[in-house]
Amino acid sequence: MFKFFKRVSTVVGSELNAMLDKAEDPVKMLDQYIRDMESDIREVESAVSKHVANEKMLKRKRDDAQAKVKKRQDQAEQAIEADDEDLAKRALEDKAEHQNQAELLQESWEQANKDSNSLREKLDEMKKEYQQMKLKKDSLQARAETAKTKTKMNRTMSAIGSDESKKGFERMEEKVLQYEAEADTSEDFSQESRTLDDEFDKLNNHRDVDDELAELKKKIGKE
Template sequence: MFELFKRVKTVVSAELHSLIDKAEDPIIMIEQYLREMNQEIVSAEKATAKIMAEEKLLNRKIQEAKVLVEKRESQAIEALKSGREDLAKRALQDKKNVAEEVDQLVALHQKTQTQVDDLKDKLKVMKAEFREMELKRDGLKSRAQAAKAKTSINRSLSASNSMSAKKGFQRMEEKVLQSEAEADTTEELQVMSKSLEQELNDLNDQSEIDLELQRLKDQLNK
């Protein structure tokens, strides 16, 4: 009954990398092993309960038989008091038979009790080991997930597509910088163009003022 349980314990206790080397998903396998262990415990509990029920039944039969032995003793005495020696003899014979049956039941009960105690001890061990495996499960899950994450990151860092993505990012960054430079240049050209236009307008305004000034001078001279 306990061979599978022992094998499951050995496998679950193995190092995580050994499971990975076997191309098995550690988390899935751990859950499966725990289910198998739990099934073993359930079977052991049923077997223990059955033996315990038999032990209780034997104990009840023993008590009933002992009561019957005492009853036959009293009945034999009453038969003698009534002058029924033959009936008293029959009561004593039945008492003897029942007493022998009690001895057999007691021996069987002791054997059954030993089996019950043995099954209870083994069941305690199984439950303790199952609990231990449950506690280890969380740790193994964390280690498995960490290993997968680490592997994924390492593959991403070493993969050629990652380098291509990095180069592509740098290329897009250069395009953005170029666009910004072009925008700045366009803005400078607009400012320069505006300044030139303003200077030309100012020049025209100054020419008109000079003409007006010369007109006034000519008028005074006249």
């Protein structure tokens, strides 16, 4: 169980680019690793809880056996005072059995207590490492998103600066220049046409004035 955490720590601490090269999505993979860690922690917590319960049970049985030892000792003394050696002997025999049980239970409890402390320490270490991995996960996911955005932007910029794009812009520029040239030409033709019409209008106006002037001279006898 704990070895899994070490393996996950190594994977999470590996280079982001290596993960991308394997076509793995770091964001999704890191979330999965965190879920696996959480599952392992819950499993270890359950195991520690059961072990602690067993440790407490052994301690209670040991305490009961030790209490029986003391009780039989007191009863044996009481029987001696009452001059009942047979009863005292039976009390001492039962005391010996409980003493033996107490010693065995003491050994079992000490080992269980040692194991419980070791499991608690490993669980605490797992939780600390889990918190570190969560922080690192947030950092790596942010870096992954930034890298994806940069890659997308670079690809877009690369497409914009490609030869095909440049050629397309050049073709459009030529079309715009052609449109402008056509517009200038049509304007010149229009201007030329207007100038010619103006000349004829001017000529017609002069002719009308000349005719009117001749009529006027004729009328007053100046011709």
